[in-house]
Amino acid sequence: MKFVRGVVIVPAYNEAGSIERVVEDVKQAVPGFDVVVIDDGSTDATASIVPDWATVISLPFNLGIGGAMQTGYRFAAEHGYDIAVQVDGDGQHPASEIVGLVETLREGDADMVIGSRFLERGQYRQSAARAAGSRVLRLLLRILTGRTYTDCTSGFRVANRRVILAFSHWYPDDYPEPEVVLLLHRAGFRVTETSVRMHQRVSGRSSIPLGRGLYYVLKVAVALLLDTARQPWPQAKVGAA
């Protein structure tokens, strides 16, 4: 089997309560992979808590999840990584599931694999409001792509070199997950899902509080519709499939 260089990107904003455990768990699960924590302008001790062996990139100010993720992908592109894994810094994504995600990427035909909470029924419970919002976005993506993505809002993902290059070139700003799925699909990338378990948050604050859920769904729905007129990743920048 060909040797691959992998990196786990952990975006973190004020995650001092969970970041150390998340990073240690990742190292234990995939010891051959490097870990890079993107400190997104945290005002707490997030950056200083990260163990020395992990790379910390501290953004000068808060860019939001899109800007932080893209920083990780830029780092991965510059350092020649073949595989990049996205893991949230809040402890929701169990590191033990990374191996499964990476194997699905390497064995299958996919350019990006999404870790889905809902591929197997009854695995993950969410509030009625969140479930309704997810259903709307799932339906919209189904109309726009012709495919069913059971968990398009999941940030637990693994990407190959082509996607790393694409993301380092352009990445959506706010609430990027569903947009990325549509844009990759439109650009000819292959996106699949695999079932994963997910924890509830260990600490910190969700990037989408419940009260802003309606705004989130509306904003993402409009962005998805606008994305049908976008082509952010020209072949010249990311290479042919």
Added chain:
Amino acid sequence: MTLTLILLAIGNMLLLMAIRSLRKQRLKERHALLFVAVGVPFLALAVWPDAIGWLSGWLGIEYQTVLLLAVTTFFLVLNFNLLSIVSIQERRITSLAQMVAIMAQKLSVDREHRTSRSPTLPIERDDPDANNRDVA
């Protein structure tokens, strides 16, 4: 008379804002030109209040409200232009912040490497054979 004073005040204010911002280098020339382009018509209207009616007639616009709509559209286009400038700048700032953060990380790694690789100089007074070697 009141209308004339109001129009004079608005026109002068826009022109003064443009000049002041230019002097303090807070506004680029091309953007200041927009203020001048909007301020001058206000002054013209103060001096010649019937200009709107004359302009409507000259352009063949029957209702003056249509001209008002055209002016509103102009401001909307202006606003759109400014928002697109802000969006582009925001993208550039994001990109710069990302590059700065990645380069800062690279610099700190390089510094660590240099520190760990710098040879430790022998300290003569700690060398017990140093005096013997000199005599020999």
